[in-house]
Amino acid sequence: TVVPTIFQECQKSAANHRKNAIMLRKIQEQCAEAAGENGEAAFNKEFIRNLNVVLAIKKVEPTADRVVQFVSTFILCTCEKENMDQEDEDEDEDSSISATFVEHLMRHLLKGITVKEKLVRVRCCKLIALSINSVGALENDLYVELQKSLMERTRDKESQVRVQALFALSKMQGNGDEEDDDEEEGGTIIEKFLDLLQHDPAAEVRRSAIFNIAQSKDTLPFILERARDTDTYNRRAVFTKPMSEIRDFRMLSIGDRERLLRYGLTDRDDGVKKACTKMLATKWINQADDNLIEFLERLDVMGSSVAEDVLNAFFDYRADVIDTLSFNDIFWVNLSVESSFLVRVFTEFCRRKDDDAQFDKVVPEVVRHAFYIQKYSNIMQQAEEEDRPEAEFIVTQLLMIARLLDYADEIGRRKMFGLLREMLLLNDLPDKHLECIVETMRKISLNEKDFTRIIIEIISDLSESTEAEQEDATNQSDVRIVNDPDASRKRKHSAVDKSRRNSSAPVVDEADKARKDLESMLNKIRCLTITKYMLERSSEHLQESSYMFGLLNTLVVPALAYPEEVMQDLGLQCLGLICSLEKALAADNMDLFLTCAFAENASTLLHVLSIMFDLILTFGMASMSSQVGEERINADLKRALESEEPEVQAVAVEGIAKLMLTKVLRDAEILRTLIILYFDPATAKNNHLRQCLSYFLQVYFHSSYDNQVMLSEMAVPIMVKLIEMHQENKNEMPTCVNMGQQLLEWCEPRRGLE
Amino acid sequence: DEEAAPKKKGGKTPLVINFLEAEEVDEKELFAPADASALSISNTNLAESRKQSHLLPDDIHFSSKQLLRMFLKPAFIIKSKNKKPQPG
Structure with missing residues (x-):
């Protein structure tokens, strides 16, 4: 017959499959017409004979x-043909040729899959997978047997x-009647998947x-x-297939959207990043009617940590959209959370790309921008408590844009300066506002000295104004209404209240006094916060700056004496920052810092460690240990490494890594501890620590031969220790061989980086 | 009883299956059954692999930049040589 010829043709290219399938169908029909059931059987036999060859x-x-592939094309073809014929003529044949054929074929393949x-x-599984959709209804017991x-x-x-088995089963997902048959063993298809x-x-x-898995509420979390x-490739596949094809990405919870996008956009593989970007910039945006604002509404920008990355990825991918964005006066007077966020991220995007022309097109003049800030700041102050967070957010975006503006124009500069100065005096600004304002102030000022002077003046105004107010209040305390309607302050109040409870203030008659104390403390917190932001932007030597010493004595040092953690921590941070400007001051205070390093609460400990590391890095170990002794410092660092608080441990590791890389510290014992920590199963969940060490250790050894020598001298005792640890935690550590290889790899002199 | 005579002419020539002269494939041999144990993954192995979830840990993207930054003033870069921080 001609059947082998057809098979012969089909292996050459897929282009002729359709034609050959029709031809083969004709032969099939001829066989059936010529010799009835015998003819059909002969055809089937011949077909199988050829298939077996493959x-x-x-x-x-x-x-x-x-x-x-051709075989599946033929199955599709023969079944289609039959359906068409059946529509034309009445269903006179009792059993169709194709049904008999398919059943014969499937039974044959079924034999082949074990x-x-x-x-x-x-190949048998694959053929079943490829054909199962086109065969139409199968006889029930055959279907069950296949499955x-x-x-x-x-x-x-x-x-x-x-x-291939999965592929085939995916075609049977959701065909319903699976539950009855498979419960004894292995569960349903979905469970298998x-x-x-x-x-x-x-x-x-x-x-x-x-x-191939079907998407449903139950499967989505596992796909994600x-x-x-x-x-x-699997990571990429998640973005190219199921997540691109998702009907509506709101099927994912906000948290899941966040996580998925964060994973995708921060993946170390570019292909994954691109797949994720493409998904959001072509598919997901489409679901939001190609409207960026609507798209952002589905990301919860206020609480989101990826919305910014999402927008940036979007701008990068869709250069075509950038030109269509326009921000006119109407836009600026009708800002929403989403639109203010959009314009802020876009201005930063332009600045990063050095696209000044585009930037100038987007932002208003400085005077105009100051006017907008004023407008939204007023709205914020008058907002009901429930609307306040949104209003604050919009002002934050505007202040962030203000940092990027060009202040060459004197009128604009003055206008902005005046406005920001006034804003700093407002009650209860969120920290983010304070930070942006201080940063913009730095940009507006002539130089660092000017900047420091301005801020310190503002701080002293602030302190004086409340003192005056307090006196005022004492004089007429009877008249004043105690019930403070300014409800928006509650958040900070309660933060302070909480830490206050420990100090068990004598609860006497004077609710009013307590309230005033609170006022004054909130004011101090604000001053300290502003001071902190100022110092973070300062680098000049203190010299005789009486301003700064004034601040130190009247604000910072007293803060340390407060029982409230908020005050202590802020005071500590400010003190550390001031010390980093002045060597002698730093040396004098090392003792204090070391004492604080015994603090119980983790946040204080984190601050102290950060301060000590910064100071030692800045001024060197010798000058910092002149009064307290190097041993005491080293002992404290080691103790921090063994802390039970993962964050403390991580900061200690990071700080020590910095000290060792800059050759400020060189201590075999500490190095040994670091290596043990790297393999210790107890740190397995501490990503910060692990990733820091894996980066640091490699750089440290491969950048210097001396460091390699230090390691090789103690490699054996380290290995012995690791083997001991391994015996106790077999499943949670790498094998001994792997750990040994890692040590050797670090010691390998040919792997020098330079 | 080898079928089809795979004609391999050199490394890259694709295989041409000769259906025209192909001999009958012995179905018994083609479908020679395998031991059940050789065919499937054992339950113990399956249980073992169920412990693995093949997921990466969260990435915090630690990089050299982080080691060169001050803790308190992240905008400033450590300069080990002249020991004076510079705005970065």
Whole structure:
């Protein structure tokens, strides 16, 4: 017959498949017409004979795959033809040719999926997968049998077979009646999918699951999780397939959207980043009617930590959209949370790209911008408590833009300066506002000296004004209404109240006095916060700056004496920052810092460590230990390394890494501790620490031969210690061989970086 | 009883399956059954692999920049040589 000729043709290219399939169908019909059932059987036999030739091929061959493809094309063709015929004529034939054929073929393939030769299993599973959609209704027991065998194949030893079995099963997902048959063993198809999606050791099998699993409320969380799969292609697949095709990304919770986008946009692989960007800039935006504002509304920009990255990725990818953005007066007077966020991120984007022309097109003149800040600041002050966060957010965005403006124009400069100065005197500004204002002030001032003078003046105005107010208040305390309507302050009040409770103030008659104390403390907190932001932007030597010493004595040092943690921490931070400007002052205060290093609460400890590291890095170990002794410092650092607080441990590691890299510190014992910590199962969850060490240790050893010598001298005792640890925690540590190899790798002199 | 005679002419020539002269493939041999144990992953191995979830830890993107920054003043870069921080 001609059947072999047709098969012969089909292996060459997929282009002729359709034509050949029709031809083969004709032959099939002829056989049936000429010799009835016998003819059909002969055709089927001949078909199978040819198919077997392909199945038996020992290697992975594109030609074989092509023939397999053809077979599925033929099945589709023969079934279609039959359906059309049935519509035309009345259904007179009791059993159609194609149905008999399909059943024959499926039974044949079913035999093939449990055989010894793995490629036969692969090809049989694949054929079933490719055909199952086109065959129409199968006889029930055949269907059940197919499904059952395929389920078994999902635990085939060959990952290839598992891939194809999954593929085939995916076509049977949601066909409903699976529950009755499979409950005894292995559960439903969906459960099988979830199992392989999460745990299959072969990345390609997990990928097949990512591509083929049906999306539902139950499966989505597990699909999302794959955005952190160890396999790069799998991570990318999550974005290219299921997440691009998701009907509406609001099916994901806000938290899931955040996580997914963060994973995608910060992935170390560019391909994953691109896939994620493409998904959001072409698919997801489309779901929001191609409207950026509407899109942002679905991201919860106020609480989001990725919305900014999302927008930046979007601007990068959709240069076409950038030109269509326009920000006119109407835009500026009608700002919303989303639109203010949009324009702020866009201005920063322009600045980063050095696109001054675009930037100038977006932002208003300085005077105008100051006017807008004023407008929204007023709205904020008059806002009801529930509207206040939104109003604050909008002002924050405007202040962030203000940092980027060009202050060459004197009128604009003055206008902005006046406004910001006034704003600093306002009650209860969020920290972010204070920071932006201080930063813009720095930009407006002539130089650092000017800047410091201005800020310190403002701070002293602030302190005086409240003192005056207090006196005022004492004089007429009877008249005043105690009930303070300024409810928006509650947040800070309660923060202070909380820490106050420990100090158990004598609860006497004077609620009013307590309130005033609170006022005065809030005011001090504000002054300290402003001071902190100012100092963070200062670098000049103090010299005789009486301003600064005044501040130190009247504000910073007294703060340390307060029982409230908020005050102590701020005082400590300011003191540390001032010390970093003045060596002698720093040396004098080392003792104080070391004493604080015994503090129990983690936040104080973190501040103290940060301060000590900065000071030692800035002025050197010798001058910083002149009064307290190097041993005491080292002992404290070691103690911090062993802290039970993961954050403290991480900061200690990071600080010591800095000291060692800059050669300020060189201590074999500390180095040993670091290496042990790196492998210690107790730090497994401490990402900050682990990632810092993995980066640091490599750089440290490969950048200097001396450091390698230091390691090689103590490598054996370290290894002994690691082996001991390994015996107690076999499952939570790398194998001894791996750890040994890592040590050797660090010691390898040929791996020098320079 | 080898079928089809895979004609391999050199490394890159694609295989041509000769259906016209192909001999009958012995179905018994083609479908020679395998031991159940050789075919599937054992339950113990399966249980073992279920412990693995093949996920990466959260990435905090630690980089050299972080080691060169001051703790309190992140805008300033450590300069080890002249020991005076410069705005960065």
